Amino acid sequence: EADIYQTPRYLVIGTGKKITLECSQTMGHDKMYWYQQDPGMELHLIHYSYGVNSTEKGDLSSESTVSRIRTEHFPLTLESARPSHTSQYLCASSEATGGGETQYFGPGTRLLVL
Amino acid sequence: AQSVTQPDIHITVSEGASLELRCNYSYGATPYLFWYVQSPGQGLQLLLKYFSGDTLVQGIKGFEAEFKRSQSSFNLRKPSVHWSDAAEYFCAVGALGGSYIPTFGRGTSLIVHP
Numbered sequence: 001e002a003d004i005y006q007t008p009r010y011l012v013i014g015t016g017k018k019i020t021l022e023c024s025q026t027m028g029h030d031k032m033y034w035y036q037q038d039p040g041m042e043l044h045l046i047h048y049s050y051g052v053n054s055t056e057k058g059d060l061s062s063e064s065t066v067s068r069i070r071t072e073h074f075p076l077t078l079e080s081a082r083p084s085h086t087s088q089y090l091c092a093s094s095e096a097t098g099g100g101e102t103q104y105f106g107p108g109t110r111l112l113v114l
Numbered sequence: 115a116q117s118v119t120q121p122d123i124h125i126t127v128s129e130g131a132s133l134e135l136r137c138n139y140s141y142g143a144t145p146y147l148f149w150y151v152q153s154p155g156q157g158l159q160l161l162l163k164y165f166s167g168d169t170l171v172q173g174i175k176g177f178e179a180e181f182k183r184s185q186s187s188f189n190l191r192k193p194s195v196h197w198s199d200a201a202e203y204f205c206a207v208g209a210l211g212g213s214y215i216p217t218f219g220r221g222t223s224l225i226v227h228p
Contacts, residue, residue: 004157033215040123043204043218058215090157100146100165100208103216105157
């Protein structure tokens with residue numbers, strides 16, 4: 001059983017609000033990821049991290065930011081939410097072994113921006 | 115860059131029938147290949163993965179997949195489907211080098227009729 005947690009699970013918020021989606025893992029994994037998931041679409045990588053103080057942007061252009069101050073914690077922040085941000089956000093983690101690692105996913109946060 | 119195609123958006127099978135979900139990938143060398151399953155309201159869970167060696171890979175929950183280099187395919191199979199197998203299935207391809215982060219397909223939704 002993977003030990004990766006996301007809060008909140010569901011969030012409804014108005015346009016222009018600042019929000020932070022939380023992600024924590026207890027497996028001591030160095031690599032962490034944020035994906036955006038929409039129905040019938042590929043998972044789009046929006047941010048990832050190789051370890052503490054490391055953050056990289058993924059393939060999908062995003063208006064969000066991330067931080068990695070602690071190994072276990074990888075929060076995603078939207079400074080000003082817009083309806084186009086409505087989606088499901090998945091957090092994942094993996095060991096850093098140079099390729100082919102299994103990713104462990106959290107249950108996701110469903111975001112609705114009105 | 116690697117890419118993966120899952121040509122079937124939905125697959126409907128009767129309980130007890132056999133199942134095959136298709137996955138085709140594009141990558142210049144031997145890839146890392148994965149199948150993940152996502153049940154409603156949950157994150158993705160690894161079913162199986164292939165790196166090298168035996169091209170027939172056994173996974174959890176009675177699933178298997180076969181790597182066919184000549185066809186650039188990694189199809190997922192199960193001989194007898196259970197109602198609890200109804201879920202979204204994602205194929206992913208990873209590569210050596212770069213960020214080592216897999217690329218996911220759009221997913222195939224499996225519907226199981228009683």
